[in-house]
Amino acid sequence: MIKISPSILSADFARLGEEIAAVERAGADAIHIDVMDGHFVPNLTLGPPVIASLAKVATKPLDVHVMASPIDHVIPDYIKAGATYLTIHAEATHHADRALHLIREMGAKAGISINPGTPVAMIEDLLHLTDLVLIMSVNPGFGGQSFIPRALDKIRMVRQMIDSRGYQVELQVDGGIKPDNIHEAAQAGADFFVAGSAVFSQPDYQTVIAELKKNGEIGRAARR
Ligand code: DX5
């Protein structure tokens, strides 16, 4: 099944709890929370205290994408705050193996992400420790950017790595996903889609989430 994780980066930050409830009613499968530190990426958003508040109102899994470096020493804070998935960047730690072990030991799902300029080889020896791989299809930092087509090749390569080893790893893509391009990413092998501006720019979240899922399923069906 295709899963949609609306990114609250494009939501109204003055009404985050209401926005989460609205996308949950509209069919969201998870809530994507972008943590930015003003250092690893040129933007600053929120951290564990806000996530802890959002965890009290959300009923769907919290899909926490941390764009911060250093990261290792604060991993426990995000998990205690309520992250269901904790995705860190391979570029943000010298010890991704240890960090992913820690995330799992603390009871969260371990995600690893790579930027558009990072080769997929960087995560090849981490797949056995991950529950989710996140391929960035924009340079992280901002919502509303255009999808970088090279991400499709990277999705294909990671899908092949996962399937050839028989792992159960979710393959997520984040950045520039819209109803008119989601099928390509699904056909390439992604099954979990982040969508920020595509959802929150619309007056009717239910319609756009349904359209994303429908077009994603079309792409997935065309995979084989
Ligand atoms: C970008 C973030 C994304 C962002 C996606 O740094 O990681 O999650 O919110 O926004 P859209 O879907 O508008 O590209």
Ligand code: ZN
């Ligand atoms: Zn994100």
